[in-house]
Amino acid sequence: MKTFYVNVRYLIVPVMTVLTIYGLFLGGIYAWTGVFLFGLNIILDTATKNIHLRADFDENGNSFGIKTFQYIVMYLMFPIFIVLQCALAWNLYQFTTSSTVAVETLVGAILSTGLWAGLGIIYGHELSHNKREGFSVSRAIMALSGASHFTYAHVYQHHLELGHQNDPATAPRGRNVYWHTWLSHFGQSKFSFDLEKQKLERHNKSFFSLDNKWILGYLYSLPSIILFVWSGGIIGILALVVVWSISNFLLEALNFMGHYGLIREAGKPVEHKHSWDNDNLFTSWFFIEIGRQGDHHVRGETYFWELDEVGAPNYEIGYFTLFLLTLIPPVFRKYTQKYLDEWDRNQASEAEKQIAKDYYEDTKHLSNNILVV
Amino acid sequence: MFGLFKKNKSFTAKLVDYNQEFVVEPGDSLLTGALKAGLPWPKKCQVGSCGTCKCKIIDGKTRAEIDFSYVLSPDELNDGYALACQTSLKSDISVAVNLID
Numbered sequence: 001m002k003t004f005y006v007n008v009r010y011l012i013v014p015v016m017t018v019l020t021i022y023g024l025f026l027g028g029i030y031a032w033t034g035v036f037l038f039g040l041n042i043i044l045d046t047a048t049k050n051i052h053l054r055a056d057f058d059e060n061g062n063s064f065g066i067k068t069f070q071y072i073v074m075y076l077m078f079p080i081f082i083v084l085q086c087a088l089a090w091n092l093y094q095f096t097t098s099s100t101v102a103v104e105t106l107v108g109a110i111l112s113t114g115l116w117a118g119l120g121i122i123y124g125h126e127l128s129h130n131k132r133e134g135f136s137v138s139r140a141i142m143a144l145s146g147a148s149h150f151t152y153a154h155v156y157q158h159h160l161e162l163g164h165q166n167d168p169a170t171a172p173r174g175r176n177v178y179w180h181t182w183l184s185h186f187g188q189s190k191f192s193f194d195l196e197k198q199k200l201e202r203h204n205k206s207f208f209s210l211d212n213k214w215i216l217g218y219l220y221s222l223p224s225i226i227l228f229v230w231s232g233g234i235i236g237i238l239a240l241v242v243v244w245s246i247s248n249f250l251l252e253a254l255n256f257m258g259h260y261g262l263i264r265e266a267g268k269p270v271e272h273k274h275s276w277d278n279d280n281l282f283t284s285w286f287f288i289e290i291g292r293q294g295d296h297h298v299r300g301e302t303y304f305w306e307l308d309e310v311g312a313p314n315y316e317i318g319y320f321t322l323f324l325l326t327l328i329p330p331v332f333r334k335y336t337q338k339y340l341d342e343w344d345r346n347q348a349s350e351a352e353k354q355i356a357k358d359y360y361e362d363t364k365h366l367s368n369n370i371l372v373v
Numbered sequence: 374m375f376g377l378f379k380k381n382k383s384f385t386a387k388l389v390d391y392n393q394e395f396v397v398e399p400g401d402s403l404l405t406g407a408l409k410a411g412l413p414w415p416k417k418c419q420v421g422s423c424g425t426c427k428c429k430i431i432d433g434k435t436r437a438e439i440d441f442s443y444v445l446s447p448d449e450l451n452d453g454y455a456l457a458c459q460t461s462l463k464s465d466i467s468v469a470v471n472l473i474d
């Protein structure tokens with residue numbers, strides 16, 4: 001029974017994505033299913049903000065997670081996301097060819113697709129820490145959102161540079177989520193570009209080689225582009241731009257929330273304190289434990305169902321709730337300041353405190369109770 | 374996180390400079406096996422990006438779980454260097470590494 005519970009609880013996204021697809025095919029008001037579910041999740045996440053569970057192990061320390069089952073689900077998400085895009089393309093086709101789809105239906109379909117393509121990125125992230133076939137599925141899932149560069153940048157840059165200014169995915173204090181989305185997205189793409197350039201130079205190969213994973217990554221996105229051009233022409237392209245913008249915004253919002261304002265001295269090891277944990281019940285189950293960032297960044301090879309509470313700094317609310325706050329930067333900054341102050345006082349090393357202090361002095365945002373250096 | 378299905382054979386890794394050996398369980402990386410055996414193997418990122426866990430496979434068959442060419446030079450690749458955190462074993466092996474003092 002316990003094994004069933006531990007494994008099935010992570011099926012919220014697959015089930016909701018399928019419901020979203022079903023809504024897209026039903027059309028009309030049902031095309032908004034994905035948006036409705038997103039709103040519902042905010043409520044569920046907020047309602048469970050005080051429930052924090054630990055990872056489940058038996059008396060011998062073995063996890064109840066069934067690896068084969070979880071991997072089949074993760075791999076299956078790739079065709080499910082393809083069907084999601086096809087469902088939107090079908091709506092676009094109807095809209096442009098026979099006008100049987102109303103404008104408000106199309107808008108609902110585009111928003112629903114963007115939101116669930118974005119939430120699906122959690123599987124692209126999880127599989128990016130896998131080898132060979134898992135890594136390739138990760139690239140393919142990310143390519144559906146035009147973000148295949150993420151897989152390399154996440155592993156080769158973010159996990160190494162986290163908490164340092166060299167990591168575009170770490171948001172320094174004061175940055176807002178909108179600006180972060182641009183900087184992080186293009187920063188990671190540039191990193192992936194440079195990584196390939198260096199690798200190919202070292203191996204005496206041309207930049208325009210089939211070994212160039214940066215170029216290949218973007219080529220993997222071509223089928224999506226072709227699908228949307230074919231189904232909707234200019235409107236199809238606009239729809240794809242909206243879908244990709246939403247999905248990449250959600251991806252970068254996760255990066256933003258995971259590390260905002262935390263500081264690591266260059267060259268020092270990544271510790272639990274360098275990531276924020278968001279581990280209330282709904283966030284943990286929905287985001288397949290991606291919110292256990294503290295543990296994940298120290299044990300990057302660990303299966304998500306084995307990640308646990310490790311004493312990392314904790315915002316005490318889930319991702320959906322926190323995401324709402326990030327949308328209004330002054331509110332987000334106000335909410336997070338007390339946690340940053342606490343981090344500076346209790347977790348930061350002397351050097352990290354100094355970096356934080358310099359930041360506040362530079363930006364004249366010094367809060368009264370900060371930094372007992 | 375090695376692949377979809379568990380392989381069920383464990384192998385032994387022998388440290389050539391230390392006269393020690395340890396078992397690597399199925400599904401574990403070379404680094405994980407060493408750490409489980411309590412060896413002070415150098416490590417940092419554990420995702421194959423920093424190169425800290427670099428070692429040289431002297432003998433035996435291994436499988437690179439990710440592309441090492443981002444971290445190791447062509448010469449190192451030719452000489453049999455590997456990243457222990459991203460290496461699985463296909464047979465018993467002998468390996469050279471500088472353990473942390």
Ligand code: FES
Pocket residue numbers: 415416417418419420421422423424425426427456457458459
């Ligand atoms: S520990 Fe960083 S490459 Fe293995």
